[in-house]
């Protein structure tokens with residue numbers, strides 16, 4: 231697999247960070263930073279440019295030396311400079327950069343003045359007040375640093391599920407292609423479809439581990455083999471993600487898959503059931519004394535334990551074991567149940583494709599309908615639609631619908647929910663639409679009472695059908711705005727307003743636990759992609775992952791209804 235531009239940029243940034251920490255010439259540091267931004271913004275993969283004979287030297291601001299270095303990285307090669315810098319700088323010092331308010335220059339200063347080269351030393355200095363001796367650091371920064379350390383900000387960020395998938399699937403295919411491999415799967419939090427993963431866990435059934443180990447540790451994206459034995463290994467990939475591999479005999483495959491899928495809490499609950507019967511459950515199988523009762527498949531293991539097979543998404547010890555024993559597991563919603571997408575952008579605001587193109591793409595995915603939800607005027611930087619332009623879009627949709635059969639484009643809008651809970655378009659304009667999606671895009675910092683009230687007031691307007699990305703969080707980037715989620719979900723249930731599960735991989739909002747709470751409180755959800763380009767319609771399955779983790783069934787989800795059922799539900803709300 232060629233090295234992605236983002237990975238090249240990451241390495242260039244790392245060089246710049248290390249140089250900066252060392253106190254190197256600022257011009258040299260800046261050259262690496264500029265190169266990182268340039269590579270990031272290139273429309274084509276550097277690897278492809280090199281393959282077609284282009285010279286990176288021709289890019290603005292890139293000299294011979296930098297061009298050669300970028301070339302080495304792009305080909306998956308190793309930069310001696312990076313090794314050299316890493317050996318000169320205390321390991322762990324770059325972790326300091328993850329804390330708010332600490333850039334490379336400050337980190338350099340901290341090391342020079344107080345000898346701080348680790349999180350632990352930084353924490354100690356902050357707690358004893360010595361940090362303030364460093365020029366430019368006051369009590370404010372000190373408090374911020376301590377808060378961030380307590381909140382775990384220094385820990386390696388977890389990898390978003392969609393990004394993990396891009397890494398996991400090619401690696402799995404590589405391993406599954408080994409001669410002698412019967413079965414192979416990615417287990418762990420990845421299989422449970424958690425929104426982020428800490429590491430990947432791969433389980434393989436093979437007669438002998440030797441060849442599998444060779445293929446695994448020899449994979450081109452492996453940066454370091456952390457640990458290796460005859461049937462297990464751990465590697466760190468170039469982008470930092472760790473992968474655990476476990477090879478078992480086919481007779482134990484189900485048990486190993488079950489064990490490494492977890493969660494740990496689910497495993498413990500299952501083991502407890504085994505113990506109650508005088509049996510033993512581990513990653514090799516279910517045993518009575520020395521006798522193997524089950525182990526080849528997960529299904530037979532669950533059956534011997536007196537349980538229905540629990541879908542991986544539910545294995546969190548949140549009531550699923552009890553439900554499986556009583557035959558009361560939910561019939562989770564699937565991609566096949568989804569009849570349409572209710573949050574889609576076009577060139578009308580910040581999308582890349584026309585209404586007709588998005589309709590064709592939705593139709594190609596087997597949907598019966600799709601709602602066009604461009605932005606409202608308040609989103610001025612993306613030319614949100616005013617009533618006049620919205621009217622023109624409605625006409626365009628009507629003309630298109632007249633030509634389509636078996637597929638319907640619904641006229642809608644993603645209207646801004648203003649600070650006081652009013653909507654960014656007059657009711658007369660909203661009334662002309664098939665449905666209205668509303669969202670918060672401003673004033674994220676309101677105090678909880680106000681922010682909660684804002685959403686409840688918005689839902690008081692019976693023209694509002696769905697609240698989009700209801701908590702506003704961006705995974706690994708920004709937390710939710712401060713709302714009383716339970717009050718908002720309850721308010722939605724009382725008013726018959728639906729809440730979105732936004733399927734963009736960096737949003738996933740509502741989150742899994744909120745989905746479950748919404749169901750308990752009786753609120754309906756709409757799983758929508760918020761697609762800004764045709765290919766993004768495929769994000770739908772990431773929204774489904776979280777809905778399934780939230781125990782949702784087709785009846786809980788608005789867009790599993792056929793068009794007539796959807797229209798009826800929307801009418802009831804009005």
Ligand code: DGT
Nearest residue numbers: 418419427428429431489490491492493494497498
């Ligand atoms: P992650 O990697 O943090 O996203 O979460 P997981 O669930 O993938 O956790 P990981 O990679 O540490 O371990 C994979 C699975 O192995 C975990 O879900 C359950 C199982 N496992 C790991 N450690 C233990 C343990 O101490 N006891 C039991 N019963 N199972 C364990």
Ligand code: CA
Nearest residue numbers: 418419429430
């Ligand atoms: Ca894991």
Ligand code: CA
Nearest residue numbers: 429430431474
């Ligand atoms: Ca693991």
